[in-house]
Amino acid sequence: MIAIKNLKVNLGDFLLHNISLNIESGEYFIVVGPTGAGKTVLLESIAGLYPVLEGEVWIGEKKITGLSPERREIGIVYQDQALFPHLSVEKNIAFGLKMRKCPKHEVRSKIDTIVGIVGIAHLLNRSPATLSGGEKQKVALARALVTEPKVLLLDEPLSALDPETRERMQEELREIHRRIGLIVIHVTHDFEEAIALGHRVAVLNDGCIAQIGTPEEFLRRPSSEFVARFALTRNILSGRVVGAENGCTLIDIGGIKVRATMEASGEVRLSLRPEDILISKEPLQSSARNCFLGVVSDIVHRGSVIYVTLNLPPDFVCIVTRQAFDELELRKGLEVWVTFKASAIHVF
Amino acid sequence: MSIVFIVLGAVMLLFIVAPPLKTVFSSSPGTLWNTLLEEDVYSSILLTVSAALTATLIGLFLGVPLAYLLARHQFRGKRFLEAIIDVPIVIPHSAAGVALLFVFGSNFLFGKILNGIGIGFFRSFSGVVIAMMFVSVPFLIDAAKEGFKAVDVRLEKVARTLGASAWSSFFRVSLPLAWRSIFSGSVLMWARGLSEFGAIIIIAYSASFLGWNPKVLPILVANRFDFGLEYALPVAAIAILISLIAFVGLRAIAYRGEKA
Numbered sequence: 001m002i003a004i005k006n007l008k009v010n011l012g013d014f015l016l017h018n019i020s021l022n023i024e025s026g027e028y029f030i031v032v033g034p035t036g037a038g039k040t041v042l043l044e045s046i047a048g049l050y051p052v053l054e055g056e057v058w059i060g061e062k063k064i065t066g067l068s069p070e071r072r073e074i075g076i077v078y079q080d081q082a083l084f085p086h087l088s089v090e091k092n093i094a095f096g097l098k099m100r101k102c103p104k105h106e107v108r109s110k111i112d113t114i115v116g117i118v119g120i121a122h123l124l125n126r127s128p129a130t131l132s133g134g135e136k137q138k139v140a141l142a143r144a145l146v147t148e149p150k151v152l153l154l155d156e157p158l159s160a161l162d163p164e165t166r167e168r169m170q171e172e173l174r175e176i177h178r179r180i181g182l183i184v185i186h187v188t189h190d191f192e193e194a195i196a197l198g199h200r201v202a203v204l205n206d207g208c209i210a211q212i213g214t215p216e217e218f219l220r221r222p223s224s225e226f227v228a229r230f231a232l233t234r235n236i237l238s239g240r241v242v243g244a245e246n247g248c249t250l251i252d253i254g255g256i257k258v259r260a261t262m263e264a265s266g267e268v269r270l271s272l273r274p275e276d277i278l279i280s281k282e283p284l285q286s287s288a289r290n291c292f293l294g295v296v297s298d299i300v301h302r303g304s305v306i307y308v309t310l311n312l313p314p315d316f317v318c319i320v321t322r323q324a325f326d327e328l329e330l331r332k333g334l335e336v337w338v339t340f341k342a343s344a345i346h347v348f
Numbered sequence: 349m350s351i352v353f354i355v356l357g358a359v360m361l362l363f364i365v366a367p368p369l370k371t372v373f374s375s376s377p378g379t380l381w382n383t384l385l386e387e388d389v390y391s392s393i394l395l396t397v398s399a400a401l402t403a404t405l406i407g408l409f410l411g412v413p414l415a416y417l418l419a420r421h422q423f424r425g426k427r428f429l430e431a432i433i434d435v436p437i438v439i440p441h442s443a444a445g446v447a448l449l450f451v452f453g454s455n456f457l458f459g460k461i462l463n464g465i466g467i468g469f470f471r472s473f474s475g476v477v478i479a480m481m482f483v484s485v486p487f488l489i490d491a492a493k494e495g496f497k498a499v500d501v502r503l504e505k506v507a508r509t510l511g512a513s514a515w516s517s518f519f520r521v522s523l524p525l526a527w528r529s530i531f532s533g534s535v536l537m538w539a540r541g542l543s544e545f546g547a548i549i550i551i552a553y554s555a556s557f558l559g560w561n562p563k564v565l566p567i568l569v570a571n572r573f574d575f576g577l578e579y580a581l582p583v584a585a586i587a588i589l590i591s592l593i594a595f596v597g598l599r600a601i602a603y604r605g606e607k608a
Contacts, residue, residue: 049505069508076509082502086524095520099511147510 001025002046002151002183007055009045016041016207019055023185023200028177030198031187034230037204039187043153046185047074059150070099075144079156081136083128089139090124096147114146117179119172134165138172145180154186158193170196191231195219203227219273225348228271233346234307234317235272241265248289248342255313259289260345269348276344277318279308279328280337289342296334306330310338368588375582380589383582391562392583393590399473399564400541403481404534407488412530415492416522420501434486441483445550448482452551475552476564480541487540488533495529496522528602535598542591545570565590 007019016038023029033039044050046057048069056065064072075096083092090111097107115121118138128136137157144152157173158166174197177184188194194201195215203210203218203226211223222228228236239253241264248259251268260270278284283291294316298309306325310316316338320330328336375383383389418430436444452459452469459469469475499522507517523530545566552564563571565587573580 044505047505047509049508068513069505070511070513072509074509076506078502078506080500080502082500082506084503084507084521095507095512096510099507099516143506143510149509 001060002185003056003058004046005056005058007042007045007057008053009041009050010053011041011050014038014041014207016045018208020209021202021212023183025183026181028174028184028186028197028199030194030201031185031204032189032191032194032201032230033187033204033210034189038207039189039204040155041207042204043076043155043185043187046151047076047153048072073147073150074153075147075149075151076153076155077137077140077144077157079159081128081140083131083136083139083143085128087128088124089120089126089128089131092128092139093124093143093146096143100147110146114142117176118142118145132165133161134169137161137169141173141176145176149182151183151185154184156188157186159188159190166193173197191218203230205230221346222271222348225269225271228346228348233271234274235277237270237272237314239268239270241268246289249347251345251347253314256292258345259342260347261343262345262347264347271346271348272316272340272344274307274317274319276340277310277316278339279310279318279320279324279330280339281328283337284339286339287341288339290345291337291339293335294338296330296332296336299330299332310336312338368592371581372585372588375585379582380585384586388562388568389583389586392565392568393586395473395476395562396542396565397590397594399476400480400484400538402473403477403484403541404488404538406477407481407485407537408530408534411485411489412492415489415530416496416518418489419493419496433489436483437486441544441546442550443546444482445479445547448479448547448551452478469551471552476548479547479551480544483544483547484537484540487536488530491533491536492526492530495526495533498529499525531602532599535595535602538598539591539595542587542594 002021002023004019004021007016009016019042021029031039031042041050045052048064048067052065056063058064059073064074083089084095087095093111093114094107097110102110111124112121115124118141120135120138120142123131123135123139128139131139140157154173158169161169170193173184173186186197195218198215200212200214201218202212205226211218211227213221218227218231222231222233225236237253239251239258241249242252242257243250245259248261249264250257251260251264251270253270258270278288292312294310294312296308297311297315298307300307300309305319305321308318308320308325308330310318318338320328330336384393414433418426439447448469450456452462452475454460454463454468454470462469462474467474469478503521503525504517507521508514512520543566544564548564549567562568565583569580569584569587572583
């Protein structure tokens with residue numbers, strides 16, 4: 001496992017602080033955050049590329065905080081791959097083995113093994129300049145993995161790829177991780193990528209960790225409004241607890257009173273994920289405790305799904321499939337029933 | 349507008365090309381060959397070329413590390429330091445010669461130390477080298493700095509995580525990727541060194557054309573001009589030809605490397 005204890009890194013105009021993480025062997029860990037949150041600084045600090053002001057980094061029983069990058073056994077892959085342009089693909093992959101003075105006969109067999117796993121045997125004689133984005137990413141992965149690092153750091157490895165290649169690479173990353181089974185710390189600004197790949201996720205904001213948890217915890221129990229917004233929870237509202245009813249907390253959100261299973265009092269902020277809202281032409285016969293009549297006020301097509309804004313008031317955004325959209329004959333100004341469970345309401 | 353610009357550009361090109369061409373073609377090949385065989389001429393060529401080469405090699409050894417530091421690090425006073433490096437380009441070269449004499453003359457600080465280990469600068473090869481180096485090394489440092497800046501720092505970081513020490517990362521990644529800029533800068537430095545007159549005449553010849561022999565090519569040309577244009581013309585033509593052939597040849601090597 002890798003343990004990061006109270007890490008503090010000062011870059012003059014940026015401070016990374018209070019970073020504590022325990023990542024288990026074989027875990028695929030995602031660090032997600034907006035641009036400028038300190039994701040790359042965190043990775044490069046773990047790799048030993050930035051001096052640490054305070055705190056410690058351990059891999060297993062070995063403290064590596066004071067070690068130079070070449071002695072940490074940590075591999076890194078950057079967003080733009082950073083392949084050595086003056087070396088062929090094969091020499092790029094062999095670089096780390098050469099630096100670590102690996103015997104020549106082992107170099108060959110290690111390269112053959114890793115290019116087999118990553119699926120780039122046909123690219124060995126090519127120059128990096130002639131490769132596509134996805135191919136470059138695989139070469140960078142092979143180059144990092146061939147030295148058998150204990151931890152692999154991925155710095156937004158899919159951001160520069162087109163959507164189709166990105167999706168394919170997500171699958172391949174998952175498969176490579178399954179076969180090799182080392183610790184991966186993957187940073188991204190894309191929350192959907194984070195929940196698709198990560199066993200656990202940490203949200204980084206302004207140089208410190210806002211929340212650590214499983215993807216499910218981020219979706220259901222964001223710890224703050226920032227995390228909820230980052231986790232694409234589109235409905236974040238202010239309200240006031242006005243009482244309790246049948247085991248639920250009754251919250252006035254300025255127009256309607258919603259029921260939540262979470263206990264709360266006074267002024268509150270609450271969130272409701274768009275995919276937790278159901279729309280129907282008639283009131284639904286279900287166990288859901290919140291059912292209101294609303295008016296469609298906006299419709300935004302986003303590829304395979306459609307974002308529909310409903311005014312109850314206040315405004316709620318929900319996601320419907322194209323099929324549901326057609327069946328409900330949704331259009332602006334249409335009155336529809338809006339239903340969601342009391343447990344779908346999360347109070348901060 | 350394009351036609352006006354073409355005409356103006358052509359006038360500028362003519363201004364650059366006409367004097368050296370006229371000089372080169374004013375002497376017959378036979379005259380040039382006979383001049384080349386004169387002892388003071390070929391000694392002068394050897395001295396000029398070897399001194400410029402020595403200056404360039406020292407410039408590479410001391411200037412490339414400085415260029416790398418300037419390209420990779422931010423620190424207070426960096427802009428000031430960069431301006432200081434370019435100072436030799438802008439100060440009059442005879443003044444540069446006087447300034448060098450004040451530091452490397454046998455009565456002054458560095459001069460005393462280096463004289464103590466047998467390196468004198470007055471009327472010597474070392475004096476020529478140091479004068480050439482002073483006036484031309486900014487070209488090398490600036491080119492190398494731009495070359496290193498163009499190398500993505502993440503390539504060095506990746507190399508470090510792959511097991512390369514800081515030295516290995518420099519020699520296996522940064523230097524090979526910046527070599528074209530460094531080579532171009534070296535060519536510029538060497539070529540600029542070849543043509544130096546003002547600083548050399550102060551530090552190495554102490555204002556006397558008739559002092560130490562052999563003379564570097566620019567001084568030999570000026571020396572012969574004292575005896576008439578006809579006497580100076582073949583030497584000037586040879587100086588221009590050597591500079592042109594070497595400069596064009598070396599630039600072609602750098603260009604070929606760039607294409608490859």
